[in-house]
Amino acid sequence: xxxxxxxxxxxxxxxxxxxxxxxxxxxxxxxxxxxxxxxxxxxxxxxxxxxxxxxxxxxxxxxxxxxxxxxxxxxxxxxxxxxxxxxxxxxxxxxxxxxxxxxxxxxxxxxxxxxxxxxxxxxxxxxxxxxxxxxxxxxxxxxxxxxxxxxxxxxxxxxxxxxxxxxxxxxxxxxxxxxxxxxxxxxxxxxxxxxxxxxxxxxxxxxxxxxxxxxxxxxxxxxxxxxxxxxxxxxxxxxxxxxxxxxxxxx
Amino acid sequence: xxxxxxxxxxxxxxxxxxxxxxxxxxxxxxxxxxxxxxxxxxxxxxxxxxxxxxxxxxxxxxxxxxxxxxxxxxxxxxxxxxxxxxxxxxxxxxxxxxxxxxxxxxxxxxxxxxxxxxxxxxxxxxxxxxxxxxxxxxxxxxxxxxxxxxxxxxxxxxxxxxxxxxxxxxxxxxxxxxxxxxxxxxxxxxxxxxxxxxxxxxxxxxxxxxxxxxxxxxxxxxxxxxxxxxxxxxxxxxxxxxxxxxxxxxxxxxxxxxxxxxxxxxxxxxxxxxxxxxxxxxxxxxxxxxxxxxxxxxxxxxxxxxxxxxxxxxxxxxxxxxxxxxxxxxxxxxxxxxxxxxxxxxxxxxxxxxxxxxxxxxxxxxxxxxxxxxxxxxxxxxxxxxxxxxxxxxxxxxxxxxxxxxxxxxxxxxxxxxxxxxxxxxxxxxxxxxxxxxxxxxxxxxxxxxxxxxxxxxxxxxxxxxxxxxxxxxxxxxxxxxxxxxxxxxxxxxxxxxxxxxxxxx
Ligand SMILES: Nc1ncnc2c1ncn2[C@@H]1O[C@H](COP(=O)(O)OP(=O)(O)O)[C@@H](O)[C@H]1O
Ligand SMILES: [Mg+2]
Numbered sequence: 082x083x084x085x086x087x088x089x090x091x092x093x094x095x096x097x098x099x100x101x102x103x104x105x106x107x108x109x110x111x112x113x114x115x116x117x118x119x120x121x122x123x124x125x126x127x128x129x130x131x132x133x134x135x136x137x138x139x140x141x142x143x144x145x146x147x148x149x150x151x152x153x154x155x156x157x158x159x160x161x162x163x164x165x166x167x168x169x170x171x172x173x174x175x176x177x178x179x180x181x182x183x184x185x186x187x188x189x190x191x192x193x194x195x196x197x198x199x200x201x202x203x204x205x206x207x208x209x210x211x212x213x214x215x216x217x218x219x220x221x222x223x224x225x226x227x228x229x230x231x232x233x234x235x236x237x238x239x240x241x242x243x244x245x246x247x248x249x250x251x252x253x254x255x256x257x258x259x260x261x262x263x264x265x266x267x268x269x270x271x272x273x274x275x276x277x278x279x280x281x282x283x284x285x286x287x288x289x290x291x292x293x294x295x296x297x298x299x300x301x302x303x304x305x306x307x308x309x310x311x312x313x314x315x316x317x318x319x320x321x322x323x324x325x326x327x328x329x330x331x332x
Numbered sequence: 333x334x335x336x337x338x339x340x341x342x343x344x345x346x347x348x349x350x351x352x353x354x355x356x357x358x359x360x361x362x363x364x365x366x367x368x369x370x371x372x373x374x375x376x377x378x379x380x381x382x383x384x385x386x387x388x389x390x391x392x393x394x395x396x397x398x399x400x401x402x403x404x405x406x407x408x409x410x411x412x413x414x415x416x417x418x419x420x421x422x423x424x425x426x427x428x429x430x431x432x433x434x435x436x437x438x439x440x441x442x443x444x445x446x447x448x449x450x451x452x453x454x455x456x457x458x459x460x461x462x463x464x465x466x467x468x469x470x471x472x473x474x475x476x477x478x479x480x481x482x483x484x485x486x487x488x489x490x491x492x493x494x495x496x497x498x499x500x501x502x503x504x505x506x507x508x509x510x511x512x513x514x515x516x517x518x519x520x521x522x523x524x525x526x527x528x529x530x531x532x533x534x535x536x537x538x539x540x541x542x543x544x545x546x547x548x549x550x551x552x553x554x555x556x557x558x559x560x561x562x563x564x565x566x567x568x569x570x571x572x573x574x575x576x577x578x579x580x581x582x583x584x585x586x587x588x589x590x591x592x593x594x595x596x597x598x599x600x601x602x603x604x605x606x607x608x609x610x611x612x613x614x615x616x617x618x619x620x621x622x623x624x625x626x627x628x629x630x631x632x633x634x635x636x637x638x639x640x641x642x643x644x645x646x647x648x649x650x651x652x653x654x655x656x657x658x659x660x661x662x663x664x665x666x667x668x669x670x671x672x673x674x675x676x677x678x679x680x681x682x683x684x685x686x687x688x689x690x691x692x693x694x695x696x697x698x699x700x701x702x703x704x705x706x707x708x709x710x711x712x713x714x715x716x717x718x719x720x721x722x723x724x725x726x727x728x729x730x731x732x733x734x735x736x737x738x739x740x741x742x743x744x745x746x747x748x749x750x751x752x753x754x755x756x757x758x759x760x761x762x763x764x765x766x767x768x769x770x771x772x773x774x775x776x777x778x779x780x781x782x783x784x785x786x787x788x789x790x791x792x793x794x795x796x797x798x799x800x801x802x803x804x805x806x807x808x809x810x811x812x813x814x815x816x817x818x819x820x821x822x823x824x825x826x827x828x829x830x831x832x833x834x835x836x837x838x
């Protein structure tokens with residue numbers, strides 16, 4: 082599904098190398114987790130994969146089902162099935178959440194040459210998906226993320242994911258700032274989407290989330306590299322001992 | 333007395349960041365109404381003179397008092413100077429190098445009903461999406477929701493082609509017709525109110541209009557009447573080298589209500605065309621007028637070739653107690669916009685509101701805003717202005733809030749937001765505030781921001797193209813004003829915002 086090879090990324094504006102050779106292979110239906118200290122480049126990786134400006138790829142490649150992601154516009158990547166749940170979801174004043182969702186969904190359909198979804202079908206779909214995430218009608222009407230609590234913003238990201246039905250989902254610290262109940266809602270939302278054809282890359286600091294969303298593979302990232310890859314037990318090890326030992330090992 | 337004039341500094345824009353945004357968006361040409369109707373026209377001789385004024389008056393079969401009114405305006409205009417205080421630069425207008433009267437030959441004998449109107453003209457409005465058919469409704473059957481009916485007065489170059497739903501409106505006592513017709517059918521009303529809000533001496537462009545106005549719409553809503561449908565005028569400039577000078581007069585009698593819409597378009601031409609309209613609203617005790625405009629004159633091309641010069645005087649006189657007016661405007665077209673719909677809050681407890689979206693793209697220049705003149709006690713006004721600049725465009729909000737000594741306990745609130753797309757455009761805010769009593773309050777808030785790259789990326793990461801993302805974010809920025817529009821108009825305005833920003837910046 083997602084193949085990242087030897088990815089090197091620097092900032093466009095300054096000469097600062099952030100990713101220094103990231104290699105990662107996620108098969109269809111797999112769930113991978115990335116853990117790592119703050120500033121190790123996890124968000125940068127997710128931004129580069131989804132096509133944000135401001136970064137220069139100096140080496141390496143990233144493909145989605147064999148297609149070169151790095152040459153595509155962000156909206157094309159989205160239409161091809163890539164989705165990023167933002168660590169810091171963006172507020173868009175004056176734009177209703179529903180309007181946003183519908184515009185996004187129809188834009189993707191258009192790019193893929195599919196017909197627009199009818200107003201009725203859309204409403205039905207959004208109500209159904211929102212219900213599972215305990216997102217009420219008021220939150221659907223309010224401007225995108227404006228005045229949402231931290232937990233509401235993260236649930237809203239999962240709602241978008243559920244509506245857009247991507248095949249490759251990247252979740253950047255979706256669990257940060259969530260209380261136990263919200264965490265449960267979000268994980269249930271994610272688990273409901275798990276399927277043979279859909280893969281996940283879950284960036285997190287906490288084992289807690291991985292208790293709910295069971296990963297197949299866990300990677301540890303530090304200083305722009307994946308320094309260790311293992312099974313779910315690796316997350317437990319980090320939870321218990323921190324990153325110090327792992328870092329010491331590689332250095 | 334406080335008299336403040338400030339020009340907020342232009343925002344420093346980080347370059348590079350959205351260069352690409354802008355270039356992508358720039359790739360498309362956008363104006364959808366740039367085609368012309370090929371139709372036989374009759375023109376008055378080129379240029380302006382007393383003879384032309386007489387000719388226009390004669391064409392409309394006007395009484396002597398109106399001819400004299402025009403002539404005195406014309407003579408006064410000869411001694412006036414074109415104003416240049418606005419933040420607008422354009423080559424000198426040659427007032428002798430254009431036509432002041434152009435009418436389709438088929439209109440020489442006025443058609444008695446819409447059925448007799450030249451099919452080419454009807455086809456023109458059909459293509460513009462303006463319904464000139466009165467959908468026959470079965471007796472006792474309500475119009476389905478979202479299909480509210482709108483009566484239309486269609487003005488083509490210098491003449492009104494026809495007005496729909498006249499008979500039905502007449503049943504409610506509402507008069508809706510072209511102003512040339514009103515002069516004939518309701519001379520007492522026209523004579524009483526014409527020029528009573530915008531006198532012929534008002535300003536250079538209004539005086540010019542008073543001399544040469546050819547047609548326009550007339551509305552009278554009798555006391556206590558809620559106009560049974562929305563009224564609208566659609567202005568189409570078609571002829572080349574021809575100015576359009578229309579005059580609209582709306583009288584909303586005591587306790588009456590009307591919502592009036594105005595739209596306009598013009599073909600793409602390489603030369604500039606002058607549009608100098610006057611709109612007068614007379615609002616009596618407890619009456620209310622909502623006046624909405626979607627101004628979509630041809631804006632000119634990316635290089636600033638062609639486009640309409642739009643010099644318009646619009647004013648509402650809340651003449652008696654508790655009169656209310658709400659101006660809502662979406663200004664997306666024209667090469668030059670010079671327009672300040674104003675409210676004279678004369679009656680005690682009268683209220684004026686002004687909601688504006690002004691988009692200037694490419695080489696467009698807009699200098700627009702409002703005047704709130706508080707004369708009565710406890711008068712209230714509210715101004716919400718959203719200016720969007722893209723390309724090399726310059727967009728100025730210019731507004732006056734004036735509280736006279738007798739306007740005690742009055743309030744004004746002004747919110748003035750500017751959004752910049754790209755780094756070559758400008759946004760300016762020029763508020764003038766005069767408070768001549770101690771019990772009134774004026775609040776002014778202004779912001780200038782750049783279209784946010786994080787918002788655009790967020791939208792694009794969800795699958796929207798760059799243009800869709802810009803349109804969505806800008807529509808969000810304008811929401812307060814869009815909400816002030818009647819529903820059908822709001823939808824049209826939303827897509828117009830998107831279209832105007834296509835081909836955004838270069
Ligand atoms: N636009 C930027 N400007 C300056 N530094 C940046 C920028 N983006 C990322 N960085 C730096 O790159 C490193 C990795 O950041 P990030 O990917 O956010 O880490 P993580 O998500 O793992 O905490 C950090 O040192 C961060 O400060
Ligand atoms: Mg991060």
